[in-house]
Structures are given as structure tokens and as C-alpha cells.
Amino acid sequence: MLKDITLGQFFPGDSIIHRLDPRTKLIFLVIYIVALFTASNWISYGLVLAFLIFVICVSKIPLKSIVRGMKPLVFILIFTGILNIFFTAGETVLVSFWIITITLEGVIRAVFMMARILMLITGTFLLTYTTSPIALTDGLESLLGPLKKLHLPVHELSMMMCIALRFIPTLIEETDKIMCAQKARGADFENGSLIQRVKALVPILVPLFISAFRRADELATAMECRCYQGGEGRTKMKLLRYHRWDLYAFLSGALLLGAVITLHIFGL
Amino acid sequence: MAPILEVRGLTHIYSVGTPFEHTALKDISFSVEPGEFVGVIGHTGSGKSTLMQHMNGLLKPTEGTILLGGKDIWSDKALTRQSRFRVGLVFQYPEYQLFEETVYKDIAFGPKNMGLKPEEIDRRVREAAGFVGLSDAQLQASPFDLSGGQKRRAAIAGVIAMEPEVLILDEPTAGLDPEGRAEILENIESYRKAKNATIMMVSHSMNDVARLADRLLVLCDSRLVMEGTPKEVFSHAQELLDMGLDIPDVTRVFLRLRQLGLPVAPVYTLDQAVEALLALKGGDHRA
Amino acid sequence: MSTAISVEHLSYSYPGVDDTPGTVVFEDMNLTVESGSFVAVLGGNGCGKSTLAKHFNAILLPCGGKVYVCGLDTSVEDKLMQVRRCVGMVFQNPDNQIVANVVEEDVAFGPENLGIASPAIRQRVDQALKQVGMYEYREHAPHLLSGGQKQRIAIAGVIAMEPKCIVLDEPTAMLDPKGRREVLETVTRLNREKGITVVLITHHMDEAAKAERVVVLHGGKAVLDGTPKEVFSQVETLHSIGLCAPDTTELCFMLNQQGYSLELTCLTDEECAQTLMKAFKV
Known part of the structure; x- marks a missing residue:
């Protein structure tokens, strides 16, 4: 049931994309998003799409997994599409019915917007699919490192993120279990008015919170036992190092962004 | 006597149609007589817990039927809901599901969901507390102030208070010390005797099931591989050991x-x- | 032999809420654990086993008396890290002590905290994972492993810090028989091959029977202390404090109540069978 959620899951692998430094991938994602939002016509969209397809191929992530991850987002996608189709003013009217007018511009805009969201999400998925959450937090911590000088708790934040990621599956499983147990005592989560349904959540939320606090407490003790004292004096098993492929990745990212900006300026 | 529970050709597949598709139960058939104590044994992941969740309609069979008192529990909606109350299911570590302010209120949760009258709820709560040996003072306490073993017994009382004809327990003694284990097993026996209830108990303790059960079901890799009295089952000692089970x-x-x-x-x-x-x-x- | 852990006149009580008096756990507890030994601490729920364990690496500090670990006084704040490097802890719930979501990253957590250079951490992590037989799983996500495997990861995480002593607080309480066997075998091997001192807290008699020495706690005191054979032959004392002996010993005890006088020192099936053969041979 709840266990099937794949959002933000990591698929271990050995592709070039997997082996890139997480910092490279993070920076690259930023470049990619900027390029995506700069793109303003068929050619630049096509360019970004071609690039995305290329990365997917290289990463060897099965297309099926990416499509499956999209499922929870179908609603947002359709909503965006409808909004754009119906509420974009334009000159070439395709259909006019009652107060609804659909224009060619609206349809084009809807397609663009949906493509943009799809590509944005796919790109982000690729990052989380090919980067272990730990590498990701390490990368973030390293990139945000300079902020430590401003007394921002960068290490603590990344540690928190790491632990949150670690406990999400555990807590999902636990929620599942508690729901089943309360259902076995006749709790009803599906029927009744909104207020009744909100009330029905109490028997789930109370045990879930209590258990989360208990876990947090035990984890804190266990971490202390393993000599955790915060970020100071801590070393890392895996040091982040840029390699040849990272350079290629930066270069191709720069090329992509350059091309899209050029296309935008010349309005092609 | 007609069987109280009958399972016919039960197959359960999780996440059908996804890459996570996984068969948890394969073509399982057995029946349980009223008043019987059935022990269910099998290694972790053999499908015991999945099987138990079918008995009260928490999970729907992918194939096959479950008959409660001769009627298919999925044949109509009212019957499915009724099966929740007629078949009480105590999960592993049930104390983690306590949520009310007092033990009394927590035990009353099930009977309340059944839509019973207040007097009847009160009677059932007190009777259930009696079965598991909780005092009146403890009923008014917060469940979170009880000791580990008491919490477990309060949680079991929450299911017993629904007065199920069939009481199913998934490893009710896990993590308790010998005294706590003995207490819980006695509580279950006393409920069984008082209400002539049917008991199904999943356990890893061969010593316990050998002593208590009239009949054993042995699950291995999603299948029911053996069924019989403890004497019959434990006479296949070597096969059990090969399955990674103890004797x-x-x-x-x-x-x-x-x-x-x-x-x-x-x-x-x-x-x-x-x-x-x-x-x-x-x-x-x-x- | 030198002493790994020594508890001298320990007294401890949990502080009470508001003005209520606290709960007294220990009044005058004494215990010494020799280096390299394998000691099982047995006792019912609420006998103070876990409280005692938490004194071994300064999660709790004595209210009175002293606890020495590898010669270090646990109540001296400066020595805290040294104490914790010396004594590793493994807890009951494997889910609540694994920090990272990749096995090897979790094992690396301890050594990283010690500030060791990365190549050395890599080496320790690989070695620790091999010692618990989980090297092939180094890139797996812990939440997909079995309970026994998770607990072995937790043990690897502790031995990667190269402690002299491991304290395990009911590590098998949440595991199935297979998981329990895995954990127990791992711990026994570490004790025998690496000479690591092991303190195993449990309420499973059959696990305690595998230790070199068994200490039975009740009411904040060590009521029995000796080899498994010495301790488990005191069947009546064990019953009186809500514990029991392994079934093999219980069988001989029950026969003795019927008028036999069998020795109560059989812990394994073979020993029991031999004892019974002697008494019942036709």
C-alpha cells in the first residue's frame, strides 16, 4: 500500500551518472532548471528534451520507474493543462462554447507548461534516482560549507536530512501497521463526514507520534554511544572528489545553457 | 460440528501489476473448528501475518474465499465489517497501538466502534480487564504509565472486549520475560475457557505451541506445508529443521x-x- | 586477567516526577567483568538490567559508588569519549540505532565521529562488515534487511570503533529464532576470535547458557553468579524470581520432584540425553 511510493527513491547502479560527484549533479540540476525556464520555443525545448533523454539513457534507469514515479503528479499536470487551455487569451479561436473559449495559443501554452513540469520533475527524479541520499546530503553540506562561516548549522541540517530520509520508510511501515491494528478494532477511516474522518485519525496519530518520539530518544542515545558530538572533528569515509567526468558534465551543462540563452536572445 | 472458519484456495499477491509484485500466500485451504486452539508456525516471511490479516477481512484475497460461520466474509459489506468484530486480531507488539488517555477508554474503543450501549460497553471493558488481570485503579491510569507487560495485556484486553468468537494473536509473547510470557498465555486460556472461543496463535516458541495447541498449521514459503496435531507435526522433526524451524x-x-x-x-x-x-x-x- | 568493567557499591535511582520520590534501582551493586570474558546478565523485566548497561558507557552516571571501564572512572567528564570508545553498545530495537540509509555508511558513522582519516575508516568498515558476515550487503538499505541482519549491522557499527568491550542490551528480544542464532553466533565469534569482552543482557535462558558466566539480577542485586551450570542448577531460586531454566534442566528438575536425584547440570540436548540414559537404562 503505502510502501509502493517511489518518490525520491534511490536506484543503486554503476552508470557514469551514478558515479558523478553529487555536487556536480546538484549544480547541474540548477543549470538544467535555469535552461528549462529560459527555453521559450520548440527548438530550445527540443534541445533540453534531447539532453534529458540522453542523460536517462546513460543513467540506465528504466523508463518504467520514472513513469511510475510520475503517477502521484498526474493531477497537478492535468490541472496545469486545463488552466492554461481555458484561461489563455489568444487570437486564433479553435472552439467557442458558452463562456469557454479555447484558443490555439492556449493549447500551445498548455503543452509547453506540461512539458516543462514533466521535464522538471524527471530531471529532479534523475538526481534522486542516481544519487544515494547520503551522497546527496554530503554534497549539499559541502556546497553550503561556506555558509558555516555565517554560523549557519550546515552540518546539523544535513545530519537531520540524512536521518529523516533514513526513517521515512520505517515510519511509513509503522503507519501502515497502526492503521491495520485500529481497523481490526473497528476503526473506520473511509466513511463519515469530514469531521468524523479527521477524528478517526487520532487513533493513528497518537501512537505514531509516541513511537516517533521513542525512536528519536533511542536513536539519540545510540548516536551518543557511538561518540557523536556534532560536526566538529568529524571525518568522512567517502571524500568528495571531482573527476574527469565531472568536468565533461560541467562543460555540457554550460553548452546547454549557452545554447538555450542564445536561442532565446535571437528569438528563434 | 460445522467449522467456524474455513479458508478455501486462498492466494494473496501484493502490488499486483508492479515490479514489486510478490506472492505472499499460495493456494491455502484449511478449516478451524469452534473452540479449537490452532498454532501457526513458520519462518519470518512465510506469510503467517498476511494469512492472519485475511481472517477478519483486513486484506482481500486475490483468489479464494474465507468463510466465517459458513458465509463468505466478502459476499456483502455488512458481513465484512461484522467479521472485524467476530474475529479479533491482536497484532505483534500491540502495546504500540494504545492511544487513549486512560486504559479504560482504550479498551472501550473496539466496543464503541461496534455501536454498543454504554452499559454493555462498561460491562465488557471490566470483564476484559478481568481476563488480563488489570485492576480498577489501573483502568483509570494512563496506558503509558503501565509497565511493558501490563501495556501488552491492556492492548489484548482491547480486542477481547469485542468478545470475538475467534481470537487471533500474532506472537503475543514476543520480547517478554518468562513470567510475562506465562501470564499472557494464561490470560488467553482463561478467555478461551470462559467464552468457548476459538484461538489462533502465531508463535516462534515451539515449546509454547506444543503445550497449548490442539492443532498446528505450518507455513513455509507462502504455502501451507503441514497440518495436524502437535504430535503429528513434530514427528516430522527433520523436515521442520530443514525449513529453518525449531522443534x-x-x-x-x-x-x-x-x-x-x-x-x-x-x-x-x-x-x-x-x-x-x-x-x-x-x-x-x-x- | 585484567578487569574490563568494575562496578563498586553502585547506587542509582531514577529521579521522581515533581515531588514524588524516585525509583530506587540499585542500592549497593557490585560486579566485576574480566577482560576477554563472555558474561550473560539475566533477569526479568524491570530488574535493572538495562539501567546497569547504561552505566557501562556513561549514559547514566552513578548516584553513589563508582563504575570503572578499562580503568577509567565513568563519572569523569573529560574521559567520556575514551569510555565510549572502550565500550560499545548494541540496543534492543535495531531500527532505532541505525543512522544512515546505506549499510556501509552506517558502519562508518562511529569511526567518522572519532576523526579518523578516510582510508583508515574504509578499512575498518570493510573489516567490521566481514567480521559480522554482512560484507556483501554493504550497499543495501538497512530497512530492507531482516531483523537479524540489521542487528549484525549494528554490531559492525560498534566493532568498527574497535572497542575492548561490547555491551548488548537484549539484542535478540525482537528477533525470530533464526535472527537470534545469527546474532548469538556473531557475538560468540567476536569474543573467541577477537578477544572482545562481551556482556550480553537477555531474558532468554538458552542464550545465557552459551556464555562463560551468568549473573542473575533481581531487585537490584546479583542473586546468582557463576558458570551456566552452577546458575541453572538453582532451579528453585530461578522460579522464585520469575525466571526458569532451559527445558533440558527443567525436565531433570521435574523428575527429581518425582523422587529421582538427577544432576541439574545438563544444558545441551546431548548432556540431557546422557543423564537420562544413565538413570533410565533398562
């Missing part, structure tokens, strides 16, 4: 005694072992 300690000792040439019948509880050995001497006790 009771005394059974192992007696197997060895037979190898050493002592003419003893196989046994599976301590009492039987003592009896068998004493019989050997024909009541001639050495001082």
Missing part, C-alpha cells in the same frame, strides 16, 4: 534417547516427557 527441546532430547536405544515414544511437552520416562520404570521410583 521443542524435549522432542530433540527424546530423539537422541531413541538413538541411544531407549524405547521411548516421541514427546513434545515437558509433562509428557516426565510421564513417558516414569512409565518406562513402571512407577518404580528410585529414592
Whole structure:
């Protein structure tokens, strides 16, 4: 049931994309998003799409997994599409019915917007699919490192993120279990008015919170036992190092962004 | 007597149509007589917990039917809901599901969901508390102030208060010390005797199921591979060991005694072992 | 032999809420654990086993008396890290002590905290994972492993810090028989091959029977202390404090109540069978 959620899951692998430094991938994602939002016509969209397809191929992530991850987002996608189709003013009217007018511009805009969201999400998925959450937090911590000088708790934040990621599956499983147990005592989560349904959540939320606090407490003790004292004096098993492929990745990212900006300026 | 529970050709597949598709139960059929104590054994991941969740309609079979008192529990909606109350299910570590301010209110949760009258709820709560040995003072306490063993018993009382005809327990003694284990098992027996209830208990403790159960179901890799009285099941000692399961300690000792040439019948509880050995001497006790 | 852990006149009580008096756990507890030994601490729920364990690496500090670990006084704040490097802890719930979501990253957590250079951490992590037989799983996500495997990861995480002593607080309480066997075998091997001192807290009699020495706690005191054979032959004392002996010993005890006088020192099936053969051979 709840266990099937794949959002933000990591698929271990050995592709070039997997082996890139997480910092490279993070920076690259930023470049990619900027390029995506700069793109303003068929050619630049096509360019970004071609690039995305290329990365997917290289990463060897099965297309099926990416499509499956999209499922929870179908609603947002359709909503965006409808909004754009119906509420974009334009000159070439395709259909006019009652107060609804659909224009060619609206349809084009809807397609663009949906493509943009799809590509944005796919790109982000690729990052989380090919980067272990730990590498990701390490990368973030390293990139945000300079902020430590401003007394921002960068290490603590990344540690928190790491632990949150670690406990999400555990807590999902636990929620599942508690729901089943309360259902076995006749709790009803599906029927009744909104207020009744909100009330029905109490028997789930109370045990879930209590258990989360208990876990947090035990984890804190266990971490202390393993000599955790915060970020100071801590070393890392895996040091982040840029390699040849990272350079290629930066270069191709720069090329992509350059091309899209050029296309935008010349309005092609 | 007509069986109270009957499982016919039950198959359950999780996440059908996804890459996570996984068969948890394969073509399982058995029936349970009223008043019987059935032990369910099998290694972790053999499908025991999935099977238990089918008995009260928490999970819907991918194939096959579950008959409660002769009627398919999925044949109409009211019957499915009723099966939740007629078949009480106690999950593993049930104390983690306590949520009310007082033990009393927590035990009353099930009966309240059944839509019973306040007097009837009160009677059931007090009776259930009696079965598990919780005092009136403890009923008014917060469940989170109880000791580990008491919490477990309060949670079991929450299911017993629904007065189910069939009480199913998934490893009710896990993580408790010997005294706590003995208490819980006694509570279950006393409920069974008082209400002539049917019990199904999942357990890893061969010593416990050998002593308590009338009949055993053995699950292995999603299939029901053996079914019979403890005597019948434990006579297949080697097969059980091959499945990664244990056999009771005394059974192992007696197997060895037979190898050493002592003419003893196989046994599976301590009492039987003592009896068998004493019989050997024909009541001639050495001082 | 030198002493790994020594508890001298320990007294401890949990502080009470508001003005209520606290709960007294220990009044005058004494215990010494020799280096390299394998000691099982047995006792019912609420006998103070876990409280005692938490004194071994300064999660709790004595209210009175002293606890020495590898010669270090646990109540001296400066020595805290040294104490914790010396004594590793493994807890009951494997889910609540694994920090990272990749096995090897979790094992690396301890050594990283010690500030060791990365190549050395890599080496320790690989070695620790091999010692618990989980090297092939180094890139797996812990939440997909079995309970026994998770607990072995937790043990690897502790031995990667190269402690002299491991304290395990009911590590098998949440595991199935297979998981329990895995954990127990791992711990026994570490004790025998690496000479690591092991303190195993449990309420499973059959596990305690595998230790070199068994200490039975009740009411904040060590009521029995000796080899498994010495301790488990005191069946009546064990019953009186809500514990029991392994079924093999219980069987002999029950026969003795029927007028036999069998020795109560059989812990394995074979020993029991031999004892019974002697008494019942026709």
C-alpha cells in the first residue's frame, strides 16, 4: 500500500551518472532548471528534451520507474493543462462554447507548461534516482560549507536530512501497521463526514507520534554511544572528489545553457 | 460440528501489476473448528501475518474465499465489517497501538466502534480487564504509565472486549520475560475457557505451541506445508529443521534417547516427557 | 586477567516526577567483568538490567559508588569519549540505532565521529562488515534487511570503533529464532576470535547458557553468579524470581520432584540425553 511510493527513491547502479560527484549533479540540476525556464520555443525545448533523454539513457534507469514515479503528479499536470487551455487569451479561436473559449495559443501554452513540469520533475527524479541520499546530503553540506562561516548549522541540517530520509520508510511501515491494528478494532477511516474522518485519525496519530518520539530518544542515545558530538572533528569515509567526468558534465551543462540563452536572445 | 472458519484456495499477491509484485500466500485451504486452539508456525516471511490479516477481512484475497460461520466474509459489506468484530486480531507488539488517555477508554474503543450501549460497553471493558488481570485503579491510569507487560495485556484486553468468537494473536509473547510470557498465555486460556472461543496463535516458541495447541498449521514459503496435531507435526522433526524451524527441546532430547536405544515414544511437552520416562520404570521410583 | 568493567557499591535511582520520590534501582551493586570474558546478565523485566548497561558507557552516571571501564572512572567528564570508545553498545530495537540509509555508511558513522582519516575508516568498515558476515550487503538499505541482519549491522557499527568491550542490551528480544542464532553466533565469534569482552543482557535462558558466566539480577542485586551450570542448577531460586531454566534442566528438575536425584547440570540436548540414559537404562 503505502510502501509502493517511489518518490525520491534511490536506484543503486554503476552508470557514469551514478558515479558523478553529487555536487556536480546538484549544480547541474540548477543549470538544467535555469535552461528549462529560459527555453521559450520548440527548438530550445527540443534541445533540453534531447539532453534529458540522453542523460536517462546513460543513467540506465528504466523508463518504467520514472513513469511510475510520475503517477502521484498526474493531477497537478492535468490541472496545469486545463488552466492554461481555458484561461489563455489568444487570437486564433479553435472552439467557442458558452463562456469557454479555447484558443490555439492556449493549447500551445498548455503543452509547453506540461512539458516543462514533466521535464522538471524527471530531471529532479534523475538526481534522486542516481544519487544515494547520503551522497546527496554530503554534497549539499559541502556546497553550503561556506555558509558555516555565517554560523549557519550546515552540518546539523544535513545530519537531520540524512536521518529523516533514513526513517521515512520505517515510519511509513509503522503507519501502515497502526492503521491495520485500529481497523481490526473497528476503526473506520473511509466513511463519515469530514469531521468524523479527521477524528478517526487520532487513533493513528497518537501512537505514531509516541513511537516517533521513542525512536528519536533511542536513536539519540545510540548516536551518543557511538561518540557523536556534532560536526566538529568529524571525518568522512567517502571524500568528495571531482573527476574527469565531472568536468565533461560541467562543460555540457554550460553548452546547454549557452545554447538555450542564445536561442532565446535571437528569438528563434 | 460445522467449522467456524474455513479458508478455501486462498492466494494473496501484493502490488499486483508492479515490479514489486510478490506472492505472499499460495493456494491455502484449511478449516478451524469452534473452540479449537490452532498454532501457526513458520519462518519470518512465510506469510503467517498476511494469512492472519485475511481472517477478519483486513486484506482481500486475490483468489479464494474465507468463510466465517459458513458465509463468505466478502459476499456483502455488512458481513465484512461484522467479521472485524467476530474475529479479533491482536497484532505483534500491540502495546504500540494504545492511544487513549486512560486504559479504560482504550479498551472501550473496539466496543464503541461496534455501536454498543454504554452499559454493555462498561460491562465488557471490566470483564476484559478481568481476563488480563488489570485492576480498577489501573483502568483509570494512563496506558503509558503501565509497565511493558501490563501495556501488552491492556492492548489484548482491547480486542477481547469485542468478545470475538475467534481470537487471533500474532506472537503475543514476543520480547517478554518468562513470567510475562506465562501470564499472557494464561490470560488467553482463561478467555478461551470462559467464552468457548476459538484461538489462533502465531508463535516462534515451539515449546509454547506444543503445550497449548490442539492443532498446528505450518507455513513455509507462502504455502501451507503441514497440518495436524502437535504430535503429528513434530514427528516430522527433520523436515521442520530443514525449513529453518525449531522443534521443542524435549522432542530433540527424546530423539537422541531413541538413538541411544531407549524405547521411548516421541514427546513434545515437558509433562509428557516426565510421564513417558516414569512409565518406562513402571512407577518404580528410585529414592 | 585484567578487569574490563568494575562496578563498586553502585547506587542509582531514577529521579521522581515533581515531588514524588524516585525509583530506587540499585542500592549497593557490585560486579566485576574480566577482560576477554563472555558474561550473560539475566533477569526479568524491570530488574535493572538495562539501567546497569547504561552505566557501562556513561549514559547514566552513578548516584553513589563508582563504575570503572578499562580503568577509567565513568563519572569523569573529560574521559567520556575514551569510555565510549572502550565500550560499545548494541540496543534492543535495531531500527532505532541505525543512522544512515546505506549499510556501509552506517558502519562508518562511529569511526567518522572519532576523526579518523578516510582510508583508515574504509578499512575498518570493510573489516567490521566481514567480521559480522554482512560484507556483501554493504550497499543495501538497512530497512530492507531482516531483523537479524540489521542487528549484525549494528554490531559492525560498534566493532568498527574497535572497542575492548561490547555491551548488548537484549539484542535478540525482537528477533525470530533464526535472527537470534545469527546474532548469538556473531557475538560468540567476536569474543573467541577477537578477544572482545562481551556482556550480553537477555531474558532468554538458552542464550545465557552459551556464555562463560551468568549473573542473575533481581531487585537490584546479583542473586546468582557463576558458570551456566552452577546458575541453572538453582532451579528453585530461578522460579522464585520469575525466571526458569532451559527445558533440558527443567525436565531433570521435574523428575527429581518425582523422587529421582538427577544432576541439574545438563544444558545441551546431548548432556540431557546422557543423564537420562544413565538413570533410565533398562
